[in-house]
Structure formats: structure tokens, C-alpha cells
Amino acid sequence: MNTSNRADGRTRPHVVVVGSSNTDMTARVARLPGPGETVLSERFEMVAGGKGANQAVAAARLGAQVTFVARVGADALGAQAIAGFQAAGIDTAYVVQDSGAPTGIALIGVDAARGENSIIVAPGANAHLSPSDVEAASEVIRNADIVVCQLETPLETVKTALRIAWEAGVLTVLNPAPAQPLPADLLALVDILTPNETEAVLLVGDTDASPEAAAQQLHALGVSSVVVTLGAAGALVSNADGVVVVAGRRAPTVVDTTGAGDCFTGALSVALAEGKDLRRAAEFAGAAASLSVAKAGAQPSMPTRADVDAILKN
Numbered sequence: 001m002n003t004s005n006r007a008d009g010r011t012r013p014h015v016v017v018v019g020s021s022n023t024d025m026t027a028r029v030a031r032l033p034g035p036g037e038t039v040l041s042e043r044f045e046m047v048a049g050g051k052g053a054n055q056a057v058a059a060a061r062l063g064a065q066v067t068f069v070a071r072v073g074a075d076a077l078g079a080q081a082i083a084g085f086q087a088a089g090i091d092t093a094y095v096v097q098d099s100g101a102p103t104g105i106a107l108i109g110v111d112a113a114r115g116e117n118s119i120i121v122a123p124g125a126n127a128h129l130s131p132s133d134v135e136a137a138s139e140v141i142r143n144a145d146i147v148v149c150q151l152e153t154p155l156e157t158v159k160t161a162l163r164i165a166w167e168a169g170v171l172t173v174l175n176p177a178p179a180q181p182l183p184a185d186l187l188a189l190v191d192i193l194t195p196n197e198t199e200a201v202l203l204v205g206d207t208d209a210s211p212e213a214a215a216q217q218l219h220a221l222g223v224s225s226v227v228v229t230l231g232a233a234g235a236l237v238s239n240a241d242g243v244v245v246v247a248g249r250r251a252p253t254v255v256d257t258t259g260a261g262d263c264f265t266g267a268l269s270v271a272l273a274e275g276k277d278l279r280r281a282a283e284f285a286g287a288a289a290s291l292s293v294a295k296a297g298a299q300p301s302m303p304t305r306a307d308v309d310a311i312l313k314n
């Protein structure tokens, strides 16, 4: 493993995240507008998001050395995103500022009374993240402890990252979100898959399947470890050692679950890269994710290692 020693004696694993970076623009409204209608917002917020970026920030806050491979626009939002990554200690040498597309954005309307969302995602530069961007980082990927991908960038790009890692014997994690069916040759490159319940059943094409049955079908497709997140209930962990539900940790308070799944995948990856077995890694990830739901937004809610270690002691 390509780990370096830290002052506290714990090894510092190297996590490479390949994925999306968005700016989430959230407007709370009394009710969502219909076609042709304009409504005024009582509160507007702009927060760094995107599943790849969220997972990279989660891993960095939890003590990993993180390299992020991504594309943002050559615009103010892109510069702001990169500054945020650098403030979190993330290596941004492979974050390209694309002059041909804007930074990805998510326009989120929140119906304040009903708590419902309407979301428009404009992927912008994320759609330009190419296999050659990943190949440019191939040396870094081959020397990493773990590589983490999601599905907000082109599938060929994801496959390239997984293949480079797989061929070098580097652990691969795929968070298959947003939900979509995946080709068998891509799944065959995944060591650890982290779907939520919706994504798990969609992947196996059987919306009536239980999380456990879906995990079994995913094993048959060549994925050795499956962790299905179950919201507040925790996560179902399935691998060669068997199947177990790691119970959820009670959140101190539930303010905003945005980014909980990303926090879970980022934290799970750090724990696996440190050599924890899948079950213990899922306990660690559940503890981290329970803290993330107590704070608003995605990236601002990712907990520190000290916060997670403190609740694991209890």
C-alpha cells in the first residue's frame, strides 16, 4: 500500500476520486412554480456539491490523502470549487478548468411547506471529463490504495478509471448514482458497490427485489462486496463473509440529508484503504454519515476524523 505515516501513528491512505463537481443553487419557495409562472424565493444558498467532489471532501476531512480527477468550467464557480478543494487539502493537479463548458450546476427548488424538491442539473464541464483525462492521471491511480467513481460523468470515463485501477490491483469503489442500469463489463471491474435501495433494485432490473436479493444478484455479476445504504436504518453489507445489516447511528439531529450517501461512500473508502474489513468500514461510514445529516448542505456537512472517532468511542 502506498501509505505515509502520520504523527499519530495511523497510516494515511491515498484515495483517488474520479467524478463530478457541481455548484448547488438552492432556492426555498412557498410553493414550486408551475409552467410559465414566477415565484419569489425567501432564501437562496449556493453550496459546493457534485457527488465526486462531495466524496473527495469527505475522504479528505477523514484524514486521507486525496487526489481528485474532474472538470470544472474556466469560470468563477470553477475557481471557487478548486479553492474549496485546496482548502480541504485535496490535490487538484488533475482538476481541469474547461474553457468550452461552464461549471456544472444543480438548480434546486425546495417547497418549504412540503419539503419537496424540483432539481435541474446542467452537467456542463462534467460531461467533458474524458477517458484521456483519466489516462493523464493513470500513474497516480496505479499507486493509490483505492479509486472511487460515481455516475455523474460519462460512463466510458468511469470505465477507464475502474479498468486502470483494476489492472493494477488497486481496490475499486463505485457509487452507482444517479440510478441507471450498467453494462456487465463495467460491473465486473468493481470491487465494492455502494448503491442506495433504489439504485440496487434498478441495477438488477427487479424493483421487487429485497436489498439482500439484489446484493446476491450483484455478486453473480462479479461484484465481490455490496453495501446497500438504507437511510436512517443503516446499511446492508454483503460479501464472501456473509450478509449483515450494520444498524444506523442515531443522528444528533436531522437537519439535511443532502450528501449523506456521498459521505458514506467517501468514509467507507477511507476505512477500506486503511485496511478495515467491510463490516467495520461500514460502521465507520455509518457514523460519519450520521454526523453529515446534522448539518446543512453537502460539502459543508462532511465531518472531521476527530468527530467520527469521538462518536465511535461511545
Ligand SMILES: Nc1ncnc2c1ncn2[C@@H]1O[C@H](COP(=O)(O)OP(=O)(O)OP(=O)(O)O)[C@@H](O)[C@H]1O
Binding pocket: 196, 197, 229, 230, 231, 232, 233, 234, 235, 248, 249, 250, 251, 254, 257, 258, 259, 260, 261, 262, 264, 285, 286, 287, 289, 290, 293
Ligand atoms: N436520518 C438519518 N440518521 C442517521 N443516519 C442517516 C440518516 N439518513 C442517512 N443516514 C446515513 O447515511 C447513509 C446514506 O443514506 P441513504 O441510504 O439515504 O443514501 P442516499 O439515498 O444516497 O442519500 P442522499 O441522496 O440523501 O445523499 C445511511 O446508510 C446512513 O448511514
Ligand SMILES: [K+]
Binding pocket: 256, 257, 258, 259, 260, 292, 293, 294, 295, 296, 297, 298, 301
Ligand atoms: K448534509
